[in-house]
């Protein structure tokens with residue numbers, strides 16, 4: 645699967661055809677929103693993105709997947725629009741840099757970072773919303789998948805496959821082996837004979853947004869446990885080079 649990033653039409657789209665000629669089986673097109681016009685509405689932006697992916701789609705015969713931003717007001721609608729443009733799959737989501745402000749320079753800065761572990765929530769929510777918009781679209785979860793459990797959760801939420809980058813940067817290629825082994829173990833211990841059977845049993849008809857919105861209110865109103873704090877705990881103990889605590 646070859647991958648292209650872009651935000652506007654032009655001669656450079658020819659690269660899609662070049663990638664197909666070079667032997668790519670499919671193309672992932674990372675739709676960068678690149679909004680410069682403050683008057684451009686979200687409708688205009690969605691139409692521009694759909695038009696761009698439509699042009700790519702017409703240039704090649706191989707399947708085209710769209711990698712999109714998490715920042716759509718109605719992801720189900722965007723999924724539907726992309727499906728109508730002939731997009732075969734969605735990659736959820738584009739990786740975003742972290743914004744910060746330099747207090748010395750009194751200016752904003754942008755940093756690219758690896759995804760933190762335990763950061764799957766937004767992707768799971770996105771998959772459920774996209775699935776609500778299209779039951780048949782092929783969906784890849786990308787962003788925060790670092791363990792077999794993350795992959796299994798993504799599949800239950802509605803993903804067909806997962807993509808893994810940060811975990812490979814952290815743990816090398818073994819990260820993939822661990823995820824594959826973990827998925828196999830999960831299926832072996834389950835009531836399913838094969839991964840396909842497990843995937844067929846995953847809920848496709850999600851209850852829809854109204855129930856999710858209610859859950860978001862019910863949890864804080866009914867919980868009797870303290871809120872989970874995701875801030876990493878840094879030990880106050882210091883050690884010598886042999887690991888002996890001082």
Ligand SMILES: Cc1cc2nc3c(=O)[nH]c(=O)nc-3n(C[C@H](O)[C@H](O)[C@H](O)COP(=O)(O)O)c2cc1C
Nearest residue numbers: 674738739758759786787788789807808809810811
């Ligand atoms: C070092 C690095 C380089 C990346 N380069 C690209 C790229 O060229 N094009 C792209 O679409 N995404 C790129 N990404 C984003 C990944 O494809 C992926 O969307 C992101 O890392 C989230 O997945 P993860 O949580 O498994 O890391 C890059 C990510 C990292 C960490």
